Amino acid sequence: MELTRFPIIKSILKSRWPQLVIFAVFLAGFVIAILAGFIGTPVGSRNFGIVFVWIAWWAILILVAVPFLGRGWCAVCPIPVVGDWMQRGKLLSPEGDSKGIGLNLRWPKRLNNIWIQNIAFTLVALFSSLILTTPLASAAILAGMLFVAFGLSLVFERRAFCRYVCPVGGFIGLYSQTAPVELRVTNKTICATCKDKPCYNGSEAGYGCPWGVSPSGLAKNTACGLCMECLRTCPNDNIAIRTRPFGADIYKPTGKRLDEAYKAFIMLGAALIYAAVLLGPWGELKLAAYQIGSRAWFGYAVAFLVFIFALLPLLFLLAVQISRLITRSGTALRKEFISHSYTLVPLGLMAWVAFSLSFVLTNASYIPISLSDPFGWGWNLFGTATLEWTPYLSAVLPVLQIGVLITGLVWSVHTGLNISANPFSRQAAMLQALPVAGFNLLVTVGLMILLL
Amino acid sequence: MRRTRWMIWLLLGLVGLAVGFVPLPNFYPQPTERVFRVHASQFAFSPGEINVNPGDRVTIELVSTDVVHGLFIDGYGLSVEADPGQSARLEFTADRSGSFRMRCNVSCGAMHPFMIGKLVVGQNQLLWRGIGLAGLALLSVLVGFVYRHPSQ
Numbered sequence: 001m002e003l004t005r006f007p008i009i010k011s012i013l014k015s016r017w018p019q020l021v022i023f024a025v026f027l028a029g030f031v032i033a034i035l036a037g038f039i040g041t042p043v044g045s046r047n048f049g050i051v052f053v054w055i056a057w058w059a060i061l062i063l064v065a066v067p068f069l070g071r072g073w074c075a076v077c078p079i080p081v082v083g084d085w086m087q088r089g090k091l092l093s094p095e096g097d098s099k100g101i102g103l104n105l106r107w108p109k110r111l112n113n114i115w116i117q118n119i120a121f122t123l124v125a126l127f128s129s130l131i132l133t134t135p136l137a138s139a140a141i142l143a144g145m146l147f148v149a150f151g152l153s154l155v156f157e158r159r160a161f162c163r164y165v166c167p168v169g170g171f172i173g174l175y176s177q178t179a180p181v182e183l184r185v186t187n188k189t190i191c192a193t194c195k196d197k198p199c200y201n202g203s204e205a206g207y208g209c210p211w212g213v214s215p216s217g218l219a220k221n222t223a224c225g226l227c228m229e230c231l232r233t234c235p236n237d238n239i240a241i242r243t244r245p246f247g248a249d250i251y252k253p254t255g256k257r258l259d260e261a262y263k264a265f266i267m268l269g270a271a272l273i274y275a276a277v278l279l280g281p282w283g284e285l286k287l288a289a290y291q292i293g294s295r296a297w298f299g300y301a302v303a304f305l306v307f308i309f310a311l312l313p314l315l316f317l318l319a320v321q322i323s324r325l326i327t328r329s330g331t332a333l334r335k336e337f338i339s340h341s342y343t344l345v346p347l348g349l350m351a352w353v354a355f356s357l358s359f360v361l362t363n364a365s366y367i368p369i370s371l372s373d374p375f376g377w378g379w380n381l382f383g384t385a386t387l388e389w390t391p392y393l394s395a396v397l398p399v400l401q402i403g404v405l406i407t408g409l410v411w412s413v414h415t416g417l418n419i420s421a422n423p424f425s426r427q428a429a430m431l432q433a434l435p436v437a438g439f440n441l442l443v444t445v446g447l448m449i450l451l452l
Numbered sequence: 453m454r455r456t457r458w459m460i461w462l463l464l465g466l467v468g469l470a471v472g473f474v475p476l477p478n479f480y481p482q483p484t485e486r487v488f489r490v491h492a493s494q495f496a497f498s499p500g501e502i503n504v505n506p507g508d509r510v511t512i513e514l515v516s517t518d519v520v521h522g523l524f525i526d527g528y529g530l531s532v533e534a535d536p537g538q539s540a541r542l543e544f545t546a547d548r549s550g551s552f553r554m555r556c557n558v559s560c561g562a563m564h565p566f567m568i569g570k571l572v573v574g575q576n577q578l579l580w581r582g583i584g585l586a587g588l589a590l591l592s593v594l595v596g597f598v599y600r601h602p603s604q
Binding site: 042043044045046129130133134277278279280281282283284286287290359362363389391394395397398399402405406409410413414417421426429430437441444445448449452 | 493495496497498500501524526527550551553555557559561562563564565566567568569570576578579581582583585586587589590592593594596597598601
């Protein structure tokens with residue numbers, strides 16, 4: 001269904017005001033979160049910076065925004081917005097004479113991938129026990145992201161930070177491929193005859209794509225930030241936002257890349273490790289993850305990296321190799337490894353949903369408390385500062401988690417069969433998909449053991 | 453052909469319902485008194501996991517070794533708090549089977565939200581049912597694939 005066919009939706013999306021208001025509110029919230037981290041209470045569960053970023057925002061992001069809207073969060077994320085304003089020299093529409101500042105260099109071609117995002121996310125994940133719980137560390141990371149985004153926008157054209165550096169943007173892009181919405185051109189022939197390409201270059205009606213994407217070439221959601229600039233600039237009314245089946249991008253046989261495949265391993269591995277470290281009953285493991293710089297932490301860091309970058313991919317490679325031997329496939333091992341890695345996209349997303357349900361529902365009652373007393377200074381702005389900690393839905397949580405994990409397994413096996421089905425007969429496709437399905441079943445069972 | 457298909461789906465559905473809901477036989481000994489001394493320190497309970505049988509009368513003696521800690525049991529909704537160097541008792545009958553998280557419910561430091569232990573009452577049937585359903589779900593996807601590609 002084309003959502004932009006409805007005039008009210010289209011006019012809201014084309015108007016800059018709603019987006020600006022959301023940007024302003026979120027930017028204010030972001031700045032307060034950073035301030036709270038620096039000057040507020042060091043007790044994480046009473047600090048707005050921790051509670052609003054890692055509980056409230058995270059819940060909205062991973063439970064709603066990413067599964068249902070893909071990069072919907074990126075459309076309103078406040079981190080790149082100051083850089084955008086500086087680059088453009090304007091707050092709203094491109095009309096007017098004022099010019100922005102910045103070198104507007106092109107992003108280096110060999111960095112035109114998500115490896116930096118993979119490394120950035122891995123680093124954040126490695127230090128997450130500190131970042132998620134210590135307001136000062138959390139604020140330093142958030143402020144760092146704001147400054148790096150701003151700095152890169154002064155050096156490089158468009159949103160280099162969002163596309164190539166942001167540790168969050170990397171996994172949002174990966175999982176946005178499963179989302180049931182997409183922005184695409186309606187008719188590519190019209191684009192072929194369009195001379196000025198205002199969607200990419202900008203015009204009086206709007207800015208050129210901040211993500212450096214030409215909408216006519218969009219085949220998957222990964223690099224589209226849903227900023228709506230192309231909807232505003234297209235002179236031919238040729239941009240549409242449509243609903244589609246869940247997982248539409250990952251079933252396609254083309255466009256599969258090693259950097260994205262590794263992102264899937266990083267995300268799945270991190271979900272498994274978090275489930276063990278943060279939600280498990282092993283105190284020494286928690287301390288090892290938290291005491292950065294200690295001998296135990298170095299051991300944890302090595303195990304973390306080996307598990308994510310070697311053990312998990314090697315086990316998966318073994319599964320792919322078994323399937324090649326069974327089916328006597330002539331396709332290169334690397335190609336099959338990459339394409340089947342996309343079965344981990346729905347599995348990883350659901351693993352994160354299952355993990356986050358536990359984390360978020362248990363700690364959501366801190367939200368009204370820190371809203372009333374954001375800095376932990378004894379304020380009671382809305383009369384909710386003295387509320388008791390209450391875990392929500394703890395009795396039904398394990399059942400919910402089982403449902404989510406089984407959904408992820410079904411989705412991933414279905415994806416594997418679709419990927420295999422392209423070049424093979426039914427029997428060969430099933431045989432080829434089985435070892436990978438077995439791997440995914442093992443991961444699902446592992447997550448159940450850790451979470452239940 | 454269509455009838456066979458429906459029969460297979462019906463069978464899978466019935467097996468799924470059985471795996472999910474049919475009560476499993478319990479071979480537990482007579483309920484007894486069980487006493488556990490649980491040490492709480494930043495950010496762990498020791499022992500981290502407590503195993504009891506359904507119907508057991510359980511006493512948890514929570515001993516805090518550093519700062520104030522609490523112990524809240526998911527599913528049971530029971531809690532107790534212990535001051536530094538002191539102990540506090542929580543007594544209850546383990547009348548709900550399964551695996552339940554024990555959480556510190558007093559802010560005790562940075563990793564407080566993740567200070568978690570486990571109470572296992574009898575077998576963790578939910579886990580076994582979940583694993584069974586996952587296997588069945590995998591089988592169902594394969595069956596569905598066979599029916600969607602009948603001509604190849």
